Amino acid sequence: MVKRSKETKEADKLVLNSHVAKENVVHSKVAKTAEVGSGEVKEIRRIGVLTSGGDAPGMNGVIRAVTRAAAAHGIEVMGVRRGFHGLWRGDIIELKPRDVSDILQRGGTTLMTARSKTFMTEEGVSKAMSMADVFGLDALICVGGDGTGRGALDLAAAGLPVVLVPATIDNDMAGTDETIGFDTAMNTVISAVDKIRDSASSHERCSVVEVMGRNAGFLAFQVGVATGAEVVLIPEIDCDFDQDVVKKLLSARNRGKQHFIIIVAEGVRLDPDFHAAVKAAPAIAIAEEVEAKTGIETNATILGYVQRGGNPSLRDRYLSSMMGIEAVETLLAGRANRLIASLRGQIVDIDLSEALAMKKEITEEAFKRAGILSL
Numbered sequence: 536m537v538k539r540s541k542e543t544k545e546a547d548k549l550v551l552n553s554h555v556a557k558e559n560v561v562h563s564k565v566a567k568t569a570e571v572g573s574g575e576v577k578e579i580r581r582i583g584v585l586t587s588g589g590d591a592p593g594m595n596g597v598i599r600a601v602t603r604a605a606a607a608h609g610i611e612v613m614g615v616r617r618g619f620h621g622l623w624r625g626d627i628i629e630l631k632p633r634d635v636s637d638i639l640q641r642g643g644t645t646l647m648t649a650r651s652k653t654f655m656t657e658e659g660v661s662k663a664m665s666m667a668d669v670f671g672l673d674a675l676i677c678v679g680g681d682g683t684g685r686g687a688l689d690l691a692a693a694g695l696p697v698v699l700v701p702a703t704i705d706n707d708m709a710g711t712d713e714t715i716g717f718d719t720a721m722n723t724v725i726s727a728v729d730k731i732r733d734s735a736s737s738h739e740r741c742s743v744v745e746v747m748g749r750n751a752g753f754l755a756f757q758v759g760v761a762t763g764a765e766v767v768l769i770p771e772i773d774c775d776f777d778q779d780v781v782k783k784l785l786s787a788r789n790r791g792k793q794h795f796i797i798i799v800a801e802g803v804r805l806d807p808d809f810h811a812a813v814k815a816a817p818a819i820a821i822a823e824e825v826e827a828k829t830g831i832e833t834n835a836t837i838l839g840y841v842q843r844g845g846n847p848s849l850r851d852r853y854l855s856s857m858m859g860i861e862a863v864e865t866l867l868a869g870r871a872n873r874l875i876a877s878l879r880g881q882i883v884d885i886d887l888s889e890a891l892a893m894k895k896e897i898t899e900e901a902f903k904r905a906g907i908l909s910l
């Protein structure tokens with residue numbers, strides 16, 4: 536039986552639209568974030584752009600779109616290399632439209648990225664602000680996930696107008712239906728799982744495939760549906776291992792199924808006595824337990840960083856291009872401290888601190904609905 540997680544129960548308010556809720560996510564308000572700057576934007580002559588946190592396919596499309604959209608509006612662009620780490624170190628270069636040729640189709644980020652610990656301190660933020668001043672940045676477009684958003688808000692609080700373009704393969708940002716990189720990562724994972732299934736079916740085995748997502752199961756959930764996985768385990772939905780995994784596999788075997796795919800999100804949480812092993816190596820611990828309890832030969836595959844690379848899909852090239860333009864035009868329209876979001880197929884801008892205070896969830900309804908497909 537699936538149960539709603541504690542966090543899900545505590546999420547107090549559905550703040551966005553019913554369209555989103557009917558699909559597989561909801562955006563719920565859970566916390567308040569820090570006060571940010573006024574959100575007023577003075578005249579913009581020069582903007583900075585940086586990519587931060589985990590790289591995601593499509594980040595290059597944003598760099599290209601920001602550079603070219605800004606040029607079209609007569610604004611200068613400076614590329615900040617290595618994320619916030621590069622900002623406080625002044626690792627900043629000029630970007631002209633020709634500098635961003637031939638990068639739309641490339642994975643990773645040509646500006647490079649980092650997870651900066653120094654930036655997270657008061658001193659780091661103040662160094663970053665003085666570098667923004669040295670290089671004459673009137674505003675900063677940050678490309679990344681929720682950690683990048685929190686870094687951007689720190690700068691906003693110190694007075695630098697910011698816009699966040701959401702890019703993470705995890706798709707775990709509330710306020711936007713999709714993040715740049717998610718679509719490519721899903722396509723990478725389904726092609727890997729299709730290959731694994733060929734082998735599982737030839738040997739009549741069960742294969743456990745671990746996918747990324749940190750504490751979120753969006754990647755695992757959609758990939759599970761798209762590959763016809765027999766079992767999907769995600770952090771958002773509690774699982775009774777004997778009922779939801781062991782019994783399900785044995786019942787399927789007794790109905791004549793001869794091979795099985797289990798998709799596991801890396802952040803999955805299971806029973807306390809089993810959890811330590813699962814936390815250390817989810818796919819391996821689950822594969823061992825499945826084999827011990829069902830007698831079905833079971834192997835484990837950890838897909839790892841292959842999920843972050845590769846040429847962006849059409850969707851990610853389109854999304855990154857349109858979001859990059861929207862980020863520049865949002866600043867030019869005088870709005871700051873905003874998240875560029877994809878909502879019901881529209882690219883819009885919404886308040887960044889409100890978006891970061893919300894939690895995106897997978898509904899139990901969607902999870903249950905998908906479960907009937909593996910009968």
Ligand code: F6P
Nearest residue numbers: 589650703704705747748749843
């Ligand atoms: O946020 C993207 C992501 O790939 C997560 O899915 C994963 O848990 C994490 O980054 C890995 O981070 P790092 O690149 O620091 O190993």
